[in-house]
Amino acid sequence: MADPEFILNAWHVGALSHEVEAEALFPRRLLDRPVLFYRRERDGTPVAMLDRCPHRFAFLSKGRRSGDDIECIYHGLRFGPDGRCTRSPYQDSPPPGAAVEIFPVVERHRMIWIWMGDPAQADPATIPDHSHMDREDMRPLLWHVQFAGNWQLGNDNLMELSHLFWLHTSSIGGWKPDAGATPGEVYSARSADGKVFSRTLVPDITRPGVFDNNIPAGQAYDQWTATVWEAPANMRVTMGAVPAGDDPASLRQPYMEQTHCITPETAGSSHYFSGFTRTFELDRDAEGDRRFVEFFRGIFEREDGPMMEDIELQMASHDLFAHHPLVLPRDRGAVLARRMVAQRLAGEQAARGNAQPEPALAG
Ligand code: FES
Numbered sequence: 001m002a003d004p005e006f007i008l009n010a011w012h013v014g015a016l017s018h019e020v021e022a023e024a025l026f027p028r029r030l031l032d033r034p035v036l037f038y039r040r041e042r043d044g045t046p047v048a049m050l051d052r053c054p055h056r057f058a059f060l061s062k063g064r065r066s067g068d069d070i071e072c073i074y075h076g077l078r079f080g081p082d083g084r085c086t087r088s089p090y091q092d093s094p095p096p097g098a099a100v101e102i103f104p105v106v107e108r109h110r111m112i113w114i115w116m117g118d119p120a121q122a123d124p125a126t127i128p129d130h131s132h133m134d135r136e137d138m139r140p141l142l143w144h145v146q147f148a149g150n151w152q153l154g155n156d157n158l159m160e161l162s163h164l165f166w167l168h169t170s171s172i173g174g175w176k177p178d179a180g181a182t183p184g185e186v187y188s189a190r191s192a193d194g195k196v197f198s199r200t201l202v203p204d205i206t207r208p209g210v211f212d213n214n215i216p217a218g219q220a221y222d223q224w225t226a227t228v229w230e231a232p233a234n235m236r237v238t239m240g241a242v243p244a245g246d247d248p249a250s251l252r253q254p255y256m257e258q259t260h261c262i263t264p265e266t267a268g269s270s271h272y273f274s275g276f277t278r279t280f281e282l283d284r285d286a287e288g289d290r291r292f293v294e295f296f297r298g299i300f301e302r303e304d305g306p307m308m309e310d311i312e313l314q315m316a317s318h319d320l321f322a323h324h325p326l327v328l329p330r331d332r333g334a335v336l337a338r339r340m341v342a343q344r345l346a347g348e349q350a351a352r353g354n355a356q357p358e359p360a361l362a363g
């Protein structure tokens with residue numbers, strides 16, 4: 001059996017809330033399966049169904065809405081939000097057992113989370129905490145980009161943020177005095193409760209921050225970054241600054257909290273849902289916020305995205321350790337995440353070991 005590429009029994013971000021508009025049929029390939037998202041008419045709650053008609057496998061997203069039912073454009077079968085066929089133009093009643101697969105979804109923190117594994121295990125309480133995105137007063141912004149690389153490259157990228165000072169030197173990495181190790185810099189990473197926590201403290205910076213970090217101009221500060229990772233590829237990154245030498249615990253409010261969630265499109269391509277809340281420049285209008293999004297999207301498209309796509313080309317498989325990479329001290333967080341993903345993948349593969357093979361369809 002081929003190595004499994006995806007963690008199925010987990011919540012993945014399938015779409016951002018604003019991507020799935022009220023009347024729309026929104027298709028997206030996730031975990032190498034076609035998914036159709038839409039919203040119920042009555043209350044707007046999202047539905048996610050396999051985007052493949054069980055008759056001749058047309059994309060249902062190319063069909064039409066009939067209330068909350070989806071009518072296939074090819075021969076007119078209709079399916080309801082529970083997946084059951086509600087109408088066949090050729091029979092008095094729908095064919096017995098005719099249905100399309102429905103995936104559990106929960107809309108939370110301005111994102112639509114989807115569970116593509118065993119529905120019985122889909123517990124909304126295990127959705128990663130990105131509740132900062134609910135803070136209207138911190139002006140939440142979220143956007144979607146893609147890259148032609150395996151989803152775990154996103155974990156590697158974000159769990160080792162020293163790349164800020166090399167790859168992003170000319171964009172968002174300019175606040176560190178020099179690109180190498182800074183005297184007194186502290187880095188730590190540990191795992192607990194299925195999460196990985198990493199933290200970096202860069203002391204005594206005199207250069208102004210890229211964004212207003214609540215430190216008066218000219219005053220030296222300690223910059224800290226804290227990342228919480230949860231499988232498969234969900235990260236919340238908190239950035240803050242305190243006057244040099246102060247206890248970071250004295251910080252009441254970080255100046256920026258970032259969301260980074262990566263969902264496989266296929267084994268070799270990924271969706272990247274990214275965003276942040278902030279305490280600075282809160283007076284920007286909608287156009288100003290749009291420019292913020294374009295700024296960060298541009299950095300990804302010029303810097304992180306091409307880097308991960310290069311790495312995808314350099315690897316013969318998606319098993320990083322099979323390629324014997326050099327491991328540096330700062331890789332600890334990324335290595336912990338890789339190990340936890342490997343355990344989850346192996347556990348799911350073992351659980352599926354005796355399952356009957358399904359018919360071989362592309363989705
Ligand atoms: S393919 Fe959908 S009704 Fe025939």
Ligand SMILES: [Fe+2]
Pocket residue numbers: 157163164167168304
């Ligand atoms: Fe980056």
